[in-house]
Amino acid sequence: MTLAAAATLLGGMLLGYLGQRSRMCFVGAIRDWLLVRDASLLKGLVAFGLTAWLAYPVLSLLVGEGEGLPFLSLGDLAWGTALVAVIAGMGLGVVSTLANGCPFRQHVRAGQGSTSSLAYLLGFYLGALAFYLLLYPVLARLL
Amino acid sequence: MEASRQGGTSRAEGIARPGLWGLRVTPVAFGVTLGVMAVALEVLFTVRPPSAYGVCIACHGRDLLGWVTNRLAGTSLELAEVSLTFPLLTVVGVLVGAAIAALRNGELRWHQPEQPLPSFLWGFLAMNFALLAAGCSIRLLLRAAHGEALGLAAFGAMAGGIGVATTLMKWRALR
Numbered sequence: 001m002t003l004a005a006a007a008t009l010l011g012g013m014l015l016g017y018l019g020q021r022s023r024m025c026f027v028g029a030i031r032d033w034l035l036v037r038d039a040s041l042l043k044g045l046v047a048f049g050l051t052a053w054l055a056y057p058v059l060s061l062l063v064g065e066g067e068g069l070p071f072l073s074l075g076d077l078a079w080g081t082a083l084v085a086v087i088a089g090m091g092l093g094v095v096s097t098l099a100n101g102c103p104f105r106q107h108v109r110a111g112q113g114s115t116s117s118l119a120y121l122l123g124f125y126l127g128a129l130a131f132y133l134l135l136y137p138v139l140a141r142l143l
Numbered sequence: 144m145e146a147s148r149q150g151g152t153s154r155a156e157g158i159a160r161p162g163l164w165g166l167r168v169t170p171v172a173f174g175v176t177l178g179v180m181a182v183a184l185e186v187l188f189t190v191r192p193p194s195a196y197g198v199c200i201a202c203h204g205r206d207l208l209g210w211v212t213n214r215l216a217g218t219s220l221e222l223a224e225v226s227l228t229f230p231l232l233t234v235v236g237v238l239v240g241a242a243i244a245a246l247r248n249g250e251l252r253w254h255q256p257e258q259p260l261p262s263f264l265w266g267f268l269a270m271n272f273a274l275l276a277a278g279c280s281i282r283l284l285l286r287a288a289h290g291e292a293l294g295l296a297a298f299g300a301m302a303g304g305i306g307v308a309t310t311l312m313k314w315r316a317l318r
Contacts, residue, residue: 005229007188008203011180012236015198018176019237020244021168026280029170030305035313044170045284051178052288059186082293088275089283089297093304095272097312099265102280103200103273106266107234111241113252119259123266128205129212130267131274132220139275 015104016111025105027096084139181285190231192224195289199282201273203233276301 018024022044029041096102099120101109106124109117181197184190190197206226212218225231245251273279276297278286283301286294 002229003188004184004190004225005232007184008190009232009236011184011188011198012233013240013243014236015177015180015233016237016240016242017244018168018173018240020241020250021166021248022170022173024170024173026284027301027305030302031309034306034309041170044174047171047174048178048281049174049284049288051175052182052285053178055179055182056186056289059182063186065186082296085276085293085297086300088272089300090304090307091272092269092276092280093301093306094308095265095268096280096301097305097308099262099269103204103269104237104279104281107200107237108241111238112245112250113242114254116254116257116259116262119262120266120269123263123268124201124270125204125208127267127270128201128208128274129220131271132209135271136221 016108019104019108020112023105025101027093027102028100028105030093031097177281178288181281190225195282195286195291195294196223196225198233198285199278200234200237201270201279202277202282203231205270205274206230207232207234 023041024044025041026045026048029045032038032040033042099106101117103124106117106120110121177198184197185195196202202223203226206222207230209220209222210226210230213220213222222230242251276283278294278297280298280301283294283298287298
């Protein structure tokens, strides 16, 4: 087993544990705020974004990768890719709201015994197979 | 009756098990831990390439499933480079960690499926959208924090999608 696999297994376990205790959900955070102006989960989302944003330069310096990150990079942006990302992002937001939780929250709920979340996970992983067997070849030809 | 009994149980356990195991973790504490961990996994524990790949539920799940399918069925499904020799195990960890937390706090029980078919459909669509956007809700924000404009745009679009669905649900409930 590689270092990355072992680290993600242990890291995932910690996230699953803390996720179950905090009931954190990245879709629920935005939904709760929009619906009833409840910002408790939203604070967690903002905390994640800010911490990661600060941790990138700090940890990169620590391991001697101090070339510095761009503030916001466009990369070699293709407009087709950007359009797909925006439409797909929007779709992810809609279906996750209807499903009552982001993919992370669904995994946590499945871990604590929710059968409707298990049904979600079945669809989730069959969806990955369908994506690579059906949708991806079509899109690769179009874009 | 059922609810009050369960409430009583968890309170009793809260008293019986103080400390980290019974701790009520705030969303902010979770967010900070996730932020540090996602970056540390990438920078210190070589969870890359691609970049900003430390934590992603959809992509890591895809890697694990694809790796197993490729081994068992001889297919050649696409995987991230980091998962080629051995897949990332984040999703397994999350399931196990959540189960341990639920077990320790008396919250592990099998709920009857309320709506298994819609849930299945939402899961199916969520994975396809996440793979198209190159990230679940966590990785879209992580990519934005890494300075990727496309990640920020996709995350903003996701927030917009949540707004659309919330408005729709509110409108349907009020009708």
